Amino acid sequence: MWHESQELLEQFVGTELQDTTDSLGDEQRRELWQLFVAIHDTWGSDAARPEEMDSRWREFIHEKCVHSPSYLPVYRLACRLFGQLRRVHGAQMYDYLFFDPEVSADPLTELYRVKKLVVDEFIRVYVSSGGFRAYGGKNYGGFVSGSRFRSQRPYRTFEGKQ
Amino acid sequence: MSNRDSNYQCVIVGSGVAGAVVAQRLLEADPKTSIAVIEAGPRVPLKDRRRWWDFVSTAENPYEKYHDLALGRENQSVGDETWVFQESRLMGRGGSTVHWGGWALRFKEEDFQTCSRTGRGADWPISYDELEPYYGLAEHLLGVSGKAEDSHGKVNPRRSSEYPLDAFPFVVADRPMIHAFENEGISYGHMPMARFRKCMTTGTCRYCPFGARFTAAYMWDAMEANPQYENLRMFPDSPCERLVCGDRRSVRAIEIRDPKSGDISRIEAEKFVIASGSYESPKLLQRSESQYWPSGIGNDFDLVGRFLISHPFLHVRAAFPSNANRWNQELDFPTLMSRHYDSPDEQPQGKLFLFKDRSRPSLDLASMMINGKRRVEINRASIGPMEFELQGFMEEFSNFDNRVTVGEGRNRAGMPQTKVNFSRNTDFRDRAATRLAIMERIVRIMGAKIAVSAVRTQRGDHAASTCRMGSSPADSVVDRNLQVHDVENLWICSNAVFPTGAAVNPTLTLTALATRLGDHLNGLRRAS
Numbered sequence: 133m134w135h136e137s138q139e140l141l142e143q144f145v146g147t148e149l150q151d152t153t154d155s156l157g158d159e160q161r162r163e164l165w166q167l168f169v170a171i172h173d174t175w176g177s178d179a180a181r182p183e184e185m186d187s188r189w190r191e192f193i194h195e196k197c198v199h200s201p202s203y204l205p206v207y208r209l210a211c212r213l214f215g216q217l218r219r220v221h222g223a224q225m226y227d228y229l230f231f232d233p234e235v236s237a238d239p240l241t242e243l244y245r246v247k248k249l250v251v252d253e254f255i256r257v258y259v260s261s262g263g264f265r266a267y268g269g270k271n272y273g274g275f276v277s278g279s280r281f282r283s284q285r286p287y288r289t290f291e292g293k294q
Numbered sequence: 295m296s297n298r299d300s301n302y303q304c305v306i307v308g309s310g311v312a313g314a315v316v317a318q319r320l321l322e323a324d325p326k327t328s329i330a331v332i333e334a335g336p337r338v339p340l341k342d343r344r345r346w347w348d349f350v351s352t353a354e355n356p357y358e359k360y361h362d363l364a365l366g367r368e369n370q371s372v373g374d375e376t377w378v379f380q381e382s383r384l385m386g387r388g389g390s391t392v393h394w395g396g397w398a399l400r401f402k403e404e405d406f407q408t409c410s411r412t413g414r415g416a417d418w419p420i421s422y423d424e425l426e427p428y429y430g431l432a433e434h435l436l437g438v439s440g441k442a443e444d445s446h447g448k449v450n451p452r453r454s455s456e457y458p459l460d461a462f463p464f465v466v467a468d469r470p471m472i473h474a475f476e477n478e479g480i481s482y483g484h485m486p487m488a489r490f491r492k493c494m495t496t497g498t499c500r501y502c503p504f505g506a507r508f509t510a511a512y513m514w515d516a517m518e519a520n521p522q523y524e525n526l527r528m529f530p531d532s533p534c535e536r537l538v539c540g541d542r543r544s545v546r547a548i549e550i551r552d553p554k555s556g557d558i559s560r561i562e563a564e565k566f567v568i569a570s571g572s573y574e575s576p577k578l579l580q581r582s583e584s585q586y587w588p589s590g591i592g593n594d595f596d597l598v599g600r601f602l603i604s605h606p607f608l609h610v611r612a613a614f615p616s617n618a619n620r621w622n623q624e625l626d627f628p629t630l631m632s633r634h635y636d637s638p639d640e641q642p643q644g645k646l647f648l649f650k651d652r653s654r655p656s657l658d659l660a661s662m663m664i665n666g667k668r669r670v671e672i673n674r675a676s677i678g679p680m681e682f683e684l685q686g687f688m689e690e691f692s693n694f695d696n697r698v699t700v701g702e703g704r705n706r707a708g709m710p711q712t713k714v715n716f717s718r719n720t721d722f723r724d725r726a727a728t729r730l731a732i733m734e735r736i737v738r739i740m741g742a743k744i745a746v747s748a749v750r751t752q753r754g755d756h757a758a759s760t761c762r763m764g765s766s767p768a769d770s771v772v773d774r775n776l777q778v779h780d781v782e783n784l785w786i787c788s789n790a791v792f793p794t795g796a797a798v799n800p801t802l803t804l805t806a807l808a809t810r811l812g813d814h815l816n817g818l819r820r821a822s
Contacts, residue, residue, distance in 0.1 A: 175659075175669050192347050199344040231666045252664045253351035259660040260350050260497075266669075267659055267676040268620025273497035274350040286495045287624035289463040290472065 156197060156207060163211045164193065167251065170226040171258045180262030188261045203249065210250040213242060300562040302330045302527075304815075305548055306569055307534050307578065309333040310389020311801060312787040312808040313569035314510040314517075315435065319812020321523050324819070328525035330561050331514075332550060334533040334574070334707045335360055335385035338392050340511055346503040353660075356501045357393050360386045362705065362712075370701045374717035375752050382754040383571060385707045387530055388511030390571070390755075391801070393500060395627060395652070396488040396507045398438045398802040400429050402451045404638045405645075405796035412642045414691040416601075416793035419765050419774040422451060425806050430455035432805035433486075436508045439493075440486030444633070448481065461629075462487060467621035467655055468630040470614075471684065474739040475632060482632040485649060488801075489627075499626040529561075533708040534578055537566065537784070542586035545784050553708030565783045565815065569808070572602070572757035572790040573712045577700050579761065579771070579778070581710070592761070592771050592778040599699055601692035601759040602716060603795045606644075606726060607750040608686040609651075610733045612742035617680035621655050628652045635732060636797045644689045645797035646729045648736075651683035682742070684733050687756075688726060689797040693719055698760050716752065756800050758789035775814050776807065787811050 156164070168189055172182045182189075196203040214225065221228045229235060235247050260274025270287050271277040277286035304320060306313040309331050320327045338360060339345055349356045362368050362379040371377040384393045404411055406418040406425075430453065433440075440457035442449045461484035464472065475482045488508040499507055517523055532550045535558060540546035547562040568575045576599035580590040592598055628649045635646035662672050701711035730747050737744055764770025767779040772791050778784045787808050789800045796803075 171663070175663050175672065191343070192351070195344040195347045230663070231668075233666070252660075255663045256351045256353065256660040257347075259663070264659055267657065267672060269622050269624055271495055271497060271624040272622075272659075273626060275497060276503075277495040277497075285463070288466040288621075290466045290469045291463065 156193070156204065160208060160211045161193070163214055164207060164250075164254075165189070167210075167214070167226070168254055168258060171230075171255055172263065174226065174230055175266065176258070176263050177266035179265035182258075185258070185261040185263075189257060192257050206246070206249050209242060210246045213246050300547075300560070302328045302525075302561065302563040304328070304565045304567065305330045305332060305561055305563040306567045307332045307548065308389060308569035308571065308574070308788070309387045309510065309514060309528070309530075310569060310571065310788075311391045311436075311510040311513075312804055313389070313567065314513040315432075315805055315808035316567050316569065316787055316812045316815070317526065318513060318517060319809060320815060321517060321520075321526065323812075323816040325520075325522040326525055329527070330563065331526070331528045332532050332534055332548065332561070333387050333528065333530045334570075334709050335387065336530050338384070338386040338388060338511065340388075340392070340509065341503060341505045343503060346498065346501055349498060349501045355381075357381075357384055359706070360384045360392070368703075368705050369711045370713040371716070372713060373696065373715045377714040377716045378751055378753045379712065379714075382757070383573070385705075385709075387514060387528070388509045391509040392511055394507075394509075394801060395799075396436075396499070397627075397799040398433065398436050398440075398486045398488045399633075399647075399798040400451050400453070401796045401798065401803050402633075402636065404641060405794060408641065408689075408691070408794040411638065412691070416692065416762060416764065416769070418793050419763055419770075425803070425810065426452075426454060428806035428809045429453070429802065431809050432802050434458045435809070436488035436802065436805060438486050438488050438802070439484075441484045444481040444483040445475070446481040450633070457486065459489070462489075462625070462627075464629045465621075465624050466619070467623060467682070468650055470740045470742075471630060471650055471682070471736070474736050475634075477739055478736065480632055480634045480736070482630060482634070485628050485631045486802075487627055495625055497624070497626045531707075534570075534574075535581070537578065537582040537591060539582070539584045539586045539591065539781075543780060543782050545591070545781060551708060565785070567785045567787055567811070567815075569787045571788050572760045573698050573714075573754075574709065575786050575788045575790040576698050576760040576771075577710060577712065580700055591781060591784065592767070595768055597762075597767075597769075598771055599697045599760050600694055601762055602696040602698055602714065602757060603690050603692045603759050604752060604754055604756045605687035605795060605797070606690055606722070606752065608646075608688055608726065608729055608733060609683050609746065609748065609750060610685075610730065610737050610744060611654075611681065611683045611746040612737045612740070612744045613682070614680045614740075614742050617655060617677055620676050621680060623651075623653055623656055626652060633798075635729075641689070643725050643728055644691070646689075646732065647687045647797040648733065649685055651685050654682045655680045681745075684737055686729065686733060687797050687799075688729050689795065690722070691719060692759050692762075692794065693717070698757075714754070756789070756795060758792040758795045758800060761786045761788070761790040762793045763791045764793065776811050785811060785815075 264272035369379045383390045403422040408415040409417045439459040441461040493506040535549040535551045538547040547560045579598045582591045631649040696716045699713045701713035761771040776785045
């Protein structure tokens with residue numbers, strides 16, 4: 133299981149791994165952001181809105197693009213793939229990406245790799261950026277909940293007799 | 295063979311917390327002290343946002359390449375009980391504090407008298423009282439959050455200083471276990487945690503993006519950046535081959551092997567401190583054979599590497615039928631612990647340190663989504679059965695036959711691999727059963743249904759006692775000041791010197807011992 137993501141990334145992009153320029157176009161950013169919003173629409177609630185997660189998501193994308201191994205080629209391919217899938221599935225494209233077992237059926241396909249490296253990672257970023265709140269709790273792995281000082285209580289506590 | 299920047303006043307082998315504390319103590323006393331720090335592993339990038347995001351977005355272990363590989367690929371376990379190396383230590387600048395959990399507990403007074411009180415194991419040649427002031431210094435150095443009084447209002451072990459930081463409040467999911475403790479009259483308290491100064495409760499403690507959890511790497515950062523410490527040199531990626539004696543009573547140099555070329559270089563020094571953990575410290579002594587020490591340094595009585603212990607890990611997993619309040623752990627560390635059975639009365643059976651699992655109850659929401667679960671299914675799961683675990687470390691008594699030796703081949707860092715021969719004491723299963731019975735009783739009082747009650751496969755995270763401290767070379771490897779018997783300029787500073795392992799995590803005690811050793815070395819320098 134060690135670094136399945138990294139292995140996938142290396143198979144996927146080959147020599148393009150050295151590309152460390154953050155040069156996603158506006159259209160590509162919009163496409164990726166739409167995926168993030170679709171994750172919210174599918175599993176989230178008003179307890180945490182995607183607009184509130186925007187700065188975290190942007191930092192995530194920046195870090196993934198400018199540092200090696202760069203995800204730029206992956207993100208670019210994902211955008212192309214989403215364009216093709218939208219033509220086939222229309223408004224049901226995200227349902228297909230999120231729920232259809234066919235997407236994860238063949239590890240050798242570009243679709244499988246985009247699911248693992250883009251969709252699945254976006255889901256983890258979404259949940260840890262506040263999406264967990266739809267299912268209860270004040271804190272979750274990856275969420276920067278704040279200071280530990282008593283006045284702020286960044287997680288649900290039990291005071292008891294202590 | 296080449297010489298690297300000889301000659302130093304002190305060589306420290308190993309850059310974990312023990313080596314860092316000794317170096318800091320020496321440099322605070324005399325900033326011009328020349329110190330060479332020899333680290334087998336590389337510098338580990340910390341507080342790196344990309345690495346943190348990779349950890350968050352892939353859930354993959356950020357330290358895999360600094361760990362031992364799985365058995366079968368690296369190291370050998372040859373006893374009756376399988377000994378797990380993987381993920382039990384970290385080879386890199388900062389040592390195992392780079393990946394540790396940060397639990398920072400003091401041993402208790404009776405832990406220093408195990409043999410006198412039980413007839414098993416060994417006594418420490420120093421007492422709790424002698425170490426107590428150093429425990430206070432260690433807690434301040436590591437930035438420990440804690441509360442001295444337990445739920446019965448008692449402070450045990452006694453202490454002369456407060457914790458430097460307030461304890462983390464209990465998570466709400468601790469509540470059923472707290473009620474069970476109270477119903478049974480079992481004292482409990484807050485887990486003391488080395489969370490430094492600015493914990494933001496990210497729940498990603500294994501890779502903290504802010505550097506909130508203490509690691510010795512941050513001490514090195516500060517020391518290496520201090521312009522006053524101009525004679526401090528760090529040598530990463532430098533596995534030690536052996537110590538070279540000038541005569542029977544002194545070490546003259548250390549040999550380092552370039553992991554890529556295999557070339558050997560030598561560093562000379564006046565003093566040598568081996569702070570390489572419970573595997574590498576004895577292996578280095580064993581490898582350092584010479585006309586003066588034909589069986590390796592300090593090994594005339596065949597004791598180096600023997601008496602290996604670690605904590606048996608006991609766990610009772612259970613579940614409540616529902617989780618109406620959607621409780622989860624919310625933190626990546628435990629807040630609730632009990633030292634009620636970590637007591638003199640329990641010592642003959644093996645003291646028991648209890649804590650609630652740091653990762654349960656939990657629901658991996660992202661994995662459910664990734665696996666195509668619908669919102670309604672995740673909602674149902676979030677209020678469905680609530681799993682939790684009561685866990686415990688049990689004290690184990692050392693056994694002469696349990697031993698660390700040099701294994702076959704080299705590991706990824708270029709060090710000789712490790713062979714562990716480890717078997718359980720004959721009465722272990724019976725004693726462990728009594729400990730599990732205590733834990734099961736607590737869980738039943740909670741009203742939960744037990745699914746698992748067992749001793750886990752033995753891991754080496756808290757490996758200790760392989761160069762144990764004592765009064766004579768016939769029963770120990772180092773003396774009360776951690777000096778290898780009969781060698782005037784060689785000290786061991788690692789869990790290896792612990793005569794016993796008590797029931798709690800070793801790092802705070804190691805930090806206290808390292809602080810004390812630093813003061814001892816400074817005292818020797820002043821005297822000379």
